[in-house]
Amino acid sequence: MIELINVTKIFPGAPSPSVDNVSFRVNQGNICVLLGPSGCGKTTILRMMNRLEEPSSGKILINSENTLKSDPSALRRSIGYVIQQTGLLPHRTVARNIALVPGLLGWPQEKINNRVDELLKLMGLDSGDIADKYPHQLSGGQMQRVGVARAMAADPPIMLMDEPFGAVDPIIRIRLQDEFLKLQQQVRKTICFVTHDINEAIKMADYLIIFNQGRLVQMGSPVEVLTSPADDFVLSLIGDDRGVKILDLTRAETLMEPADNISDDLLGSGCTVQSYQPVKLALEVMMKKNQDRVGVCRGNHLAGTLSWSDIKRHINKVSGEESEL
Structure with missing residues (x-):
């Protein structure tokens, strides 16, 4: 679990805080998406979570422990971190890049x-074909x-993902999103995911947090945000x-x-979808x-x-x- 309590970040010379008195919680096993326009503080929040930046005030707790009391290097080794440009080391092979933190x-x-x-297989990549290649x-x-495989190498319970699919073309991006959601059903990591793309945010999030300046x-599930936008800014962000x-x-x-006692007849009928x-x-x-x-x-x-009535509601x-559905 990750918790921010009244966190503020003010960079020297800046006219206003980059992050202004922010509090929220990310529950274990959930994907929490931080959404907002460029410059609204999303990446700064991620970087404060693993102490690449320090808060000006407030606290960040991971599993109830104040991160400021942790050794920064040990903290970073315990958290997976994925960025838009992947950050792969160009002089290391794929295998050696993934092996970095375990080493x-x-x-x-x-x-x-x-x-x-194991991770290359999990990512749908052929180890024999790719392990000895270089990033270029x-x-x-x-x-x-x-x-993503490198971030998961030491099996960290928490992953920070900063625009992880933003550098690929739209078709590949959709495929990577789908595959990651499928993977998350198996691994159930606690994930903070940064994006400025509303469609990606709604698709990926268990819980959505929207920032402006x-x-x-606003905080809530994607459906809560879509059905009850907090103000005109949120309404304009999510679209018509x-x-x-x-x-x-x-x-x-x-x-x-959710239900504890569901008839297995649904499985046999093929009238099912994946979560x-x-x-x-x-x-x-x-x-x-x-x-x-x-x-x-x-x-x-x-x-x-x-059910049909759930969707219509x-x-x-x-x-x-009244909907026409």
């Missing part, structure tokens, strides 16, 4: 080799995957097509009704199967259900009138 932690070489192979020999999508202006965003970008799990897949796909499955609900799965297990909140 600093003194892992035996056999364990490091096994971890590198990779495509943009491959570099981003290797950057260093100040926190809020109903479309709920269908196209919101994950099925964000609208589902990270969009609400729009759930609607398509309902129509194809002529059903009024789908099961929402995490892997092979049912986690909840999503949220669309109605956005439109303020």
